[in-house]
Amino acid sequence: YDNRDGHIWMDGKMVDWRDANVHILTHAMHYASSVFEGERAYNGKIFKSREHSERLKRSAQMIDFEVPYTVDEIEAAKVEVLAASGLQDAYVRAIAWRGAGEDMGVASARNPVRLAIAAWEWGAYYGDAKMKGAKLDISKWKRPSPETIPSHAKAAGLYMICTMSKHAAEAKGCSDAMMFDYRGYVAEATGANIFFVKDGEVHTPDPDCFLNGITRQTVIGMLRDKNIKVHERHIMPEELEGFEQCWLTGTAAEVTPVGQIGDYHFEVGTMTRDIAESYEKLVRA
Numbered sequence: 093y094d095n096r097d098g099h100i101w102m103d104g105k106m107v108d109w110r111d112a113n114v115h116i117l118t119h120a121m122h123y124a125s126s127v128f129e130g131e132r133a134y135n136g137k138i139f140k141s142r143e144h145s146e147r148l149k150r151s152a153q154m155i156d157f158e159v160p161y162t163v164d165e166i167e168a169a170k171v172e173v174l175a176a177s178g179l180q181d182a183y184v185r186a187i188a189w190r191g192a193g194e195d196m197g198v199a200s201a202r203n204p205v206r207l208a209i210a211a212w213e214w215g216a217y218y219g220d221a222k223m224k225g226a227k228l229d230i231s232k233w234k235r236p237s238p239e240t241i242p243s244h245a246k247a248a249g250l251y252m253i254c255t256m257s258k259h260a261a262e263a264k265g266c267s268d269a270m271m272f273d274y275r276g277y278v279a280e281a282t283g284a285n286i287f288f289v290k291d292g293e294v295h296t297p298d299p300d301c302f303l304n305g306i307t308r309q310t311v312i313g314m315l316r317d318k319n320i321k322v323h324e325r326h327i328m329p330e331e332l333e334g335f336e337q338c339w340l341t342g343t344a345a346e347v348t349p350v351g352q353i354g355d356y357h358f359e360v361g362t363m364t365r366d367i368a369e370s371y372e373k374l375v376r377a
Protein backbone atom coordinates (compact mmCIF):
# COMPACT_ATOMS: atom_id res chain seq x y z
CA TYR A 93 0.00 0.00 0.00
CA ASP A 94 2.89 2.39 0.47
CA ASN A 95 4.41 2.31 -3.00
CA ARG A 96 1.93 3.72 -5.46
CA ASP A 97 0.96 6.91 -7.24
CA GLY A 98 -1.54 9.29 -5.74
CA HIS A 99 -2.04 11.74 -2.93
CA ILE A 100 -2.90 11.54 0.75
CA TRP A 101 -4.29 14.37 2.84
CA MET A 102 -2.02 14.91 5.84
CA ASP A 103 -2.44 17.64 8.46
CA GLY A 104 -4.19 19.98 6.06
CA LYS A 105 -2.34 19.42 2.81
CA MET A 106 -2.12 16.88 0.03
CA VAL A 107 1.19 15.01 -0.03
CA ASP A 108 2.55 12.52 -2.50
CA TRP A 109 1.39 8.98 -1.63
CA ARG A 110 4.96 7.77 -1.12
CA ASP A 111 5.82 10.69 1.17
CA ALA A 112 2.92 10.20 3.58
CA ASN A 113 5.22 8.91 6.35
CA VAL A 114 5.60 9.32 10.10
CA HIS A 115 8.61 9.29 12.40
CA ILE A 116 9.50 6.02 14.15
CA LEU A 117 9.08 7.73 17.54
CA THR A 118 5.43 8.47 16.83
CA HIS A 119 3.55 7.97 20.10
CA ALA A 120 0.75 6.04 18.39
CA MET A 121 3.20 3.41 17.08
CA HIS A 122 4.34 2.60 20.59
CA TYR A 123 1.21 3.08 22.67
CA ALA A 124 -1.71 2.63 20.22
CA SER A 125 -2.86 6.24 20.62
CA SER A 126 -4.75 6.33 17.36
CA VAL A 127 -8.32 6.16 16.12
CA PHE A 128 -9.57 5.66 12.59
CA GLU A 129 -12.52 5.37 10.26
CA GLY A 130 -13.35 3.05 7.39
CA GLU A 131 -15.76 4.58 4.91
CA ARG A 132 -17.00 3.76 1.45
CA ALA A 133 -17.82 6.10 -1.39
CA TYR A 134 -20.36 4.94 -3.95
CA ASN A 135 -20.82 6.89 -7.20
CA GLY A 136 -18.50 9.59 -5.90
CA LYS A 137 -20.26 10.15 -2.58
CA ILE A 138 -19.30 8.76 0.83
CA PHE A 139 -22.16 6.88 2.46
CA LYS A 140 -22.99 8.43 5.86
CA SER A 141 -19.87 10.56 5.63
CA ARG A 142 -20.78 12.93 8.44
CA GLU A 143 -21.57 10.08 10.85
CA HIS A 144 -18.07 8.72 10.23
CA SER A 145 -16.41 12.10 10.86
CA GLU A 146 -18.42 12.52 14.04
CA ARG A 147 -17.46 9.03 15.19
CA LEU A 148 -13.79 9.76 14.52
CA LYS A 149 -13.99 12.81 16.79
CA ARG A 150 -15.85 10.81 19.46
CA SER A 151 -13.39 7.90 19.29
CA ALA A 152 -10.52 10.33 19.87
CA GLN A 153 -12.26 11.87 22.86
CA MET A 154 -12.86 8.37 24.27
CA ILE A 155 -9.12 7.71 24.21
CA ASP A 156 -8.34 11.14 25.56
CA PHE A 157 -7.39 13.38 22.68
CA GLU A 158 -9.08 15.86 20.40
CA VAL A 159 -8.91 15.69 16.60
CA PRO A 160 -7.69 19.20 15.75
CA TYR A 161 -10.23 19.69 12.93
CA THR A 162 -13.95 20.29 12.94
CA VAL A 163 -16.39 17.83 11.38
CA ASP A 164 -16.87 20.33 8.52
CA GLU A 165 -13.14 20.50 7.93
CA ILE A 166 -12.88 16.71 7.92
CA GLU A 167 -15.79 16.53 5.48
CA ALA A 168 -14.07 19.02 3.15
CA ALA A 169 -10.80 17.07 3.37
CA LYS A 170 -12.54 13.84 2.40
CA VAL A 171 -14.12 15.51 -0.63
CA GLU A 172 -10.67 16.72 -1.65
CA VAL A 173 -9.13 13.26 -1.19
CA LEU A 174 -11.87 11.57 -3.18
CA ALA A 175 -11.58 14.08 -6.01
CA ALA A 176 -7.79 13.64 -6.13
CA SER A 177 -8.19 9.85 -6.26
CA GLY A 178 -10.32 10.07 -9.38
CA LEU A 179 -12.38 7.18 -7.99
CA GLN A 180 -16.16 6.94 -7.93
CA ASP A 181 -16.26 3.85 -5.73
CA ALA A 182 -13.58 3.93 -3.07
CA TYR A 183 -12.66 2.96 0.44
CA VAL A 184 -11.74 5.98 2.54
CA ARG A 185 -9.51 5.71 5.59
CA ALA A 186 -9.19 8.59 8.03
CA ILE A 187 -6.73 8.19 10.89
CA ALA A 188 -5.94 10.51 13.80
CA TRP A 189 -3.03 9.88 16.12
CA ARG A 190 -0.69 11.27 18.71
CA GLY A 191 2.49 12.10 16.84
CA ALA A 192 6.16 12.41 17.72
CA GLY A 193 7.32 15.35 19.78
CA GLU A 194 8.41 16.33 23.27
CA ASP A 195 7.15 13.18 24.96
CA MET A 196 8.16 9.58 24.41
CA GLY A 197 6.79 8.02 27.58
CA VAL A 198 3.28 6.79 28.19
CA ALA A 199 2.10 10.38 28.61
CA SER A 200 2.14 12.46 25.43
CA ALA A 201 0.05 15.55 26.09
CA ARG A 202 2.67 17.80 24.48
CA ASN A 203 2.88 15.87 21.21
CA PRO A 204 0.89 17.08 18.21
CA VAL A 205 -2.29 15.25 17.26
CA ARG A 206 -2.31 14.51 13.55
CA LEU A 207 -4.86 13.54 10.94
CA ALA A 208 -4.47 11.82 7.59
CA ILE A 209 -7.01 10.68 5.01
CA ALA A 210 -6.43 8.31 2.10
CA ALA A 211 -8.71 6.74 -0.50
CA TRP A 212 -8.17 3.66 -2.62
CA GLU A 213 -10.05 0.90 -4.40
CA TRP A 214 -11.26 -1.96 -2.21
CA GLY A 215 -13.61 -4.56 -3.61
CA ALA A 216 -15.66 -7.14 -1.69
CA TYR A 217 -14.10 -7.50 1.78
CA TYR A 218 -14.66 -11.26 1.90
CA GLY A 219 -14.13 -11.92 -1.82
CA ASP A 220 -16.49 -14.54 -3.23
CA ALA A 221 -17.83 -15.32 0.28
CA LYS A 222 -20.15 -12.44 -0.47
CA MET A 223 -22.18 -14.78 -2.68
CA LYS A 224 -21.81 -18.22 -1.13
CA GLY A 225 -21.49 -17.38 2.56
CA ALA A 226 -18.35 -16.75 4.57
CA LYS A 227 -16.82 -19.42 6.77
CA LEU A 228 -15.97 -18.13 10.24
CA ASP A 229 -13.67 -19.55 12.86
CA ILE A 230 -14.41 -19.02 16.55
CA SER A 231 -11.74 -16.87 18.16
CA LYS A 232 -10.11 -17.71 21.45
CA TRP A 233 -9.90 -13.96 22.17
CA LYS A 234 -12.79 -12.23 23.91
CA ARG A 235 -14.03 -8.69 23.35
CA PRO A 236 -12.96 -6.82 26.48
CA SER A 237 -15.19 -5.25 29.09
CA PRO A 238 -15.92 -1.51 28.79
CA GLU A 239 -14.22 -1.29 32.20
CA THR A 240 -11.00 -2.65 30.66
CA ILE A 241 -10.79 -0.43 27.58
CA PRO A 242 -13.05 2.15 25.89
CA SER A 243 -14.65 -0.59 23.82
CA HIS A 244 -16.90 1.71 21.80
CA ALA A 245 -14.03 3.67 20.29
CA LYS A 246 -12.78 2.75 16.84
CA ALA A 247 -9.29 2.75 18.26
CA ALA A 248 -6.21 0.90 17.03
CA GLY A 249 -5.59 -0.76 20.41
CA LEU A 250 -8.80 -2.72 20.15
CA TYR A 251 -7.66 -4.33 16.91
CA MET A 252 -4.66 -6.20 18.27
CA ILE A 253 -6.81 -9.21 19.21
CA CYS A 254 -8.76 -8.84 15.95
CA THR A 255 -5.64 -9.22 13.83
CA MET A 256 -4.55 -12.26 15.87
CA SER A 257 -8.04 -13.78 15.58
CA LYS A 258 -8.20 -13.19 11.85
CA HIS A 259 -4.75 -14.66 11.24
CA ALA A 260 -5.71 -17.79 13.21
CA ALA A 261 -8.94 -18.03 11.19
CA GLU A 262 -7.18 -17.65 7.85
CA ALA A 263 -4.67 -20.32 8.81
CA LYS A 264 -7.66 -22.69 9.15
CA GLY A 265 -9.08 -21.68 5.76
CA CYS A 266 -11.74 -19.36 7.21
CA SER A 267 -12.50 -15.82 6.06
CA ASP A 268 -12.82 -14.35 9.54
CA ALA A 269 -13.44 -15.15 13.18
CA MET A 270 -16.45 -14.63 15.38
CA MET A 271 -15.56 -13.36 18.81
CA PHE A 272 -17.37 -13.84 22.11
CA ASP A 273 -17.31 -11.07 24.69
CA TYR A 274 -15.73 -11.14 28.15
CA ARG A 275 -18.95 -12.65 29.56
CA GLY A 276 -19.16 -15.36 26.92
CA TYR A 277 -21.94 -13.81 24.81
CA VAL A 278 -21.71 -13.69 21.02
CA ALA A 279 -20.14 -10.33 20.10
CA GLU A 280 -19.01 -9.69 16.51
CA ALA A 281 -16.46 -10.56 13.85
CA THR A 282 -13.02 -8.91 13.78
CA GLY A 283 -14.21 -5.96 11.68
CA ALA A 284 -17.95 -6.40 11.28
CA ASN A 285 -21.13 -6.83 13.34
CA ILE A 286 -23.21 -10.01 13.25
CA PHE A 287 -26.89 -10.84 12.72
CA PHE A 288 -28.90 -14.07 12.95
CA VAL A 289 -32.30 -15.14 11.65
CA LYS A 290 -34.71 -17.54 13.32
CA ASP A 291 -38.40 -18.05 12.52
CA GLY A 292 -38.52 -14.90 10.39
CA GLU A 293 -37.13 -12.67 13.14
CA VAL A 294 -33.70 -11.16 13.52
CA HIS A 295 -31.39 -11.42 16.53
CA THR A 296 -28.24 -9.38 16.95
CA PRO A 297 -25.97 -8.89 19.95
CA ASP A 298 -26.52 -5.85 22.11
CA PRO A 299 -23.49 -3.65 21.29
CA ASP A 300 -22.62 -2.97 24.92
CA CYS A 301 -18.91 -3.82 24.63
CA PHE A 302 -18.07 -3.35 20.95
CA LEU A 303 -18.65 -0.96 18.08
CA ASN A 304 -22.29 -0.26 17.27
CA GLY A 305 -21.49 -0.11 13.56
CA ILE A 306 -22.98 2.48 11.26
CA THR A 307 -23.89 -0.34 8.87
CA ARG A 308 -25.44 -2.29 11.76
CA GLN A 309 -27.66 0.66 12.64
CA THR A 310 -28.56 1.18 8.97
CA VAL A 311 -29.50 -2.50 8.55
CA ILE A 312 -31.60 -2.53 11.72
CA GLY A 313 -33.48 0.49 10.34
CA MET A 314 -34.01 -1.29 7.02
CA LEU A 315 -35.31 -4.43 8.74
CA ARG A 316 -37.75 -2.44 10.87
CA ASP A 317 -38.95 -0.57 7.77
CA LYS A 318 -39.74 -3.99 6.30
CA ASN A 319 -41.70 -4.83 9.47
CA ILE A 320 -39.20 -7.50 10.46
CA LYS A 321 -38.75 -7.87 14.22
CA VAL A 322 -35.21 -7.19 15.43
CA HIS A 323 -34.11 -8.34 18.87
CA GLU A 324 -30.99 -6.60 20.19
CA ARG A 325 -30.01 -8.78 23.08
CA HIS A 326 -27.38 -10.99 24.68
CA ILE A 327 -26.91 -14.16 22.62
CA MET A 328 -25.59 -17.31 24.27
CA PRO A 329 -23.13 -19.55 22.37
CA GLU A 330 -25.54 -22.52 22.58
CA GLU A 331 -28.09 -20.53 20.57
CA LEU A 332 -25.90 -20.69 17.45
CA GLU A 333 -27.23 -24.16 16.75
CA GLY A 334 -30.81 -22.92 16.36
CA PHE A 335 -30.23 -19.99 14.00
CA GLU A 336 -31.11 -20.50 10.34
CA GLN A 337 -29.32 -17.61 8.67
CA CYS A 338 -26.44 -15.34 9.56
CA TRP A 339 -24.78 -12.30 8.02
CA LEU A 340 -22.15 -9.73 8.84
CA THR A 341 -22.41 -5.96 8.45
CA GLY A 342 -19.70 -3.35 8.13
CA THR A 343 -18.58 -0.54 5.90
CA ALA A 344 -15.99 -2.78 4.24
CA ALA A 345 -18.00 -6.02 4.60
CA GLU A 346 -21.30 -4.34 3.57
CA VAL A 347 -23.82 -7.18 4.07
CA THR A 348 -21.97 -10.49 3.76
CA PRO A 349 -23.79 -13.81 4.24
CA VAL A 350 -22.22 -16.33 6.63
CA GLY A 351 -22.43 -20.03 5.77
CA GLN A 352 -20.58 -21.47 8.72
CA ILE A 353 -19.29 -20.56 12.19
CA GLY A 354 -17.12 -23.31 13.66
CA ASP A 355 -19.28 -26.43 13.34
CA TYR A 356 -22.56 -24.53 12.94
CA HIS A 357 -24.03 -24.16 9.46
CA PHE A 358 -26.37 -21.51 8.08
CA GLU A 359 -28.22 -21.19 4.79
CA VAL A 360 -27.78 -18.13 2.61
CA GLY A 361 -31.53 -17.54 2.75
CA THR A 362 -33.98 -15.10 1.24
CA MET A 363 -33.87 -12.61 4.09
CA THR A 364 -30.07 -12.45 3.91
CA ARG A 365 -30.13 -11.94 0.15
CA ASP A 366 -32.92 -9.39 0.39
CA ILE A 367 -31.09 -7.32 3.02
CA ALA A 368 -27.82 -7.47 1.07
CA GLU A 369 -29.64 -6.25 -2.04
CA SER A 370 -31.54 -3.51 -0.20
CA TYR A 371 -28.30 -2.28 1.36
CA GLU A 372 -26.61 -2.15 -2.04
CA LYS A 373 -29.50 -0.11 -3.40
CA LEU A 374 -29.51 2.24 -0.43
CA VAL A 375 -25.81 3.11 -0.57
CA ARG A 376 -26.14 3.98 -4.25
CA ALA A 377 -29.44 5.84 -3.92
Ligand code: PMP
Pocket residue numbers: 130246280281282283284285302303304305306307308341342343344
Ligand atom coordinates in the same frame (compact mmCIF):
# COMPACT_ATOMS: atom_id res chain seq x y z
N1 PMP B 1 -16.90 -3.93 14.48
C1 PMP B 1 -15.60 -3.71 14.21
C2 PMP B 1 -14.59 -4.26 15.14
C3 PMP B 1 -15.24 -2.97 13.08
O1 PMP B 1 -13.95 -2.75 12.81
C4 PMP B 1 -16.23 -2.47 12.21
C5 PMP B 1 -15.85 -1.70 10.99
N2 PMP B 1 -15.70 -0.34 11.27
C6 PMP B 1 -17.58 -2.72 12.52
C7 PMP B 1 -17.88 -3.45 13.66
C8 PMP B 1 -18.68 -2.20 11.65
O2 PMP B 1 -18.76 -0.81 11.76
P1 PMP B 1 -19.31 0.08 10.56
O3 PMP B 1 -20.58 -0.54 10.12
O4 PMP B 1 -19.50 1.41 11.17
O5 PMP B 1 -18.28 0.06 9.48
